[in-house]
Amino acid sequence: MTEENTYLLGVDSGGSHVTADCYDEQGEVVGHGEAGPGSIVLDLPQTLANIVSAIEKATAALPNKDWKCQRILIGIAGWESSQQQELFATEITSRLRDYAGQVSLTSDARLALLSALEGQDGLLAIAGTGSIVYAKNAGRLSRAGGWGWLLGDEGSAYQIAAEAVKAVLHTNDQGQVHPLAHLVLSYFSASSIPELVAAFYQAPRPQIAGLAKQLAGQADAAPIFAHQAKLLAQQILLLFKRNPGINPLLALAGSVLTHNPLMQAELGRIISQQAPALTIKIANSPNTRGVLFN
Missing domain, CATH: 3.30.420.40 (ATPase, nucleotide binding domain)
Incomplete structure (x- = not known):
C-alpha cells in the first residue's frame, strides 16, 4: 500500500450532527471532524455541505499533504427512504473526488x-x-x-x-x-x-x-x-x-x-x-x- 492510500475515512451523517474519522492501517483514528445536521430527507444541500466540512476537518491534520484515502464510507440519516439518492451520490462523489478513489454511501x-x-x-x-x-x-x-x-x-x-x-x-x-x-x-x-x-x-x-x-x-x-x-x-x-x-x-x-x-x-x-x-x-x-x- 502506498503512502497516499493508507487511510480509510468513515462518516456518520446523523440527524443531529455529522462526524468524520480518518483511520490508519492499524485502525487508529488519526483525524477527526464534526459539523452540523446531516439528514438527506430534511435538508439535502445542508447535508452535503456538512459532510464535506467534517471531512475537511478530519483530514486537515494528516501529516502527508499528498495523501488520498483508499475509500470513504458515508452513512446518511434518511438514506433508505430518500428519493434523491442518485442526485446526492453524483454530487457528493464529485465533491470528494480529490479525497478518495472509492466513495460508498449507505444509511447511518x-x-x-x-x-x-x-x-x-x-x-x-x-x-x-x-x-x-x-x-x-x-x-x-x-x-x-x-x-x-x-x-x-x-x-x-x-x-x-x-x-x-x-x-x-x-x-x-x-x-x-x-x-x-x-x-x-x-x-x-x-x-x-x-x-x-x-x-x-x-x-x-x-x-x-x-x-x-x-x-x-x-x-x-x-x-x-x-x-x-x-x-x-x-x-x-x-x-x-x-x-x-x-x-x-x-x-x-x-x-x-x-x-x-x-x-x-x-x-x-x-x-x-x-x-x-x-x-x-x-x-x-x-x-x-x-x-x-x-
Whole structure:
C-alpha cells in the first residue's frame, strides 16, 4: 500500500450532527471532524455541505499533504427512504473526488451495524434522535422500525421527549400540574401551556430530542423511559423471531441506549425474559469505525 492510500475515512451523517474519522492501517483514528445536521430527507444541500466540512476537518491534520484515502464510507440519516439518492451520490462523489478513489454511501444505521457487530451477524438496536433495529443474518439484512418521528422511532430521544410533553398536556387537561411541567416548560423557554405547544411545533427535531437528556435521572420520567424501552424491545423481539438461526448477539447503540442506565436496564429485563438466548453488548465504538469492516 502506498503512502497516499493508507487511510480509510468513515462518516456518520446523523440527524443531529455529522462526524468524520480518518483511520490508519492499524485502525487508529488519526483525524477527526464534526459539523452540523446531516439528514438527506430534511435538508439535502445542508447535508452535503456538512459532510464535506467534517471531512475537511478530519483530514486537515494528516501529516502527508499528498495523501488520498483508499475509500470513504458515508452513512446518511434518511438514506433508505430518500428519493434523491442518485442526485446526492453524483454530487457528493464529485465533491470528494480529490479525497478518495472509492466513495460508498449507505444509511447511518447500516454504518452503525458494521461498527457495532464488527462484521459479525447479529442484531443492532439504535436509539438516538431516532431509532431503528437491524439484523444481519448470513449476509442478509432486515430491519424493523426506523420510519421517522411521525410514524415510528420507538424508544428514541424524540419519542421520549414527545411523550413527556404529551403527559404534561394531558395532566393540564385534567386541571392538574404534571411533576415534569416545570422542567419541560423551562426547556422550551415557555411560561404557559399554549407557549409550550407553540414552541414544540416550531422547534427543530434535534432540539426536541434534546429534552430526553434533561429527563434522564428524573424519577417522574421513569414511566416514560420504561414505556419507550418496552416499545423498542418489541421491535427487537419481532426481528429476532423473523431471523431463526441468527447469531444471538444484540448490540445497543445510540445515546439513549449507551448513556441511559434506566433504558438499558428495562430493555435488558424484557429481552432476558422473552429472548434469554440473546447476549447484549453496549456498542461504545464510534459508528465511523464501520468503514473498517465494510
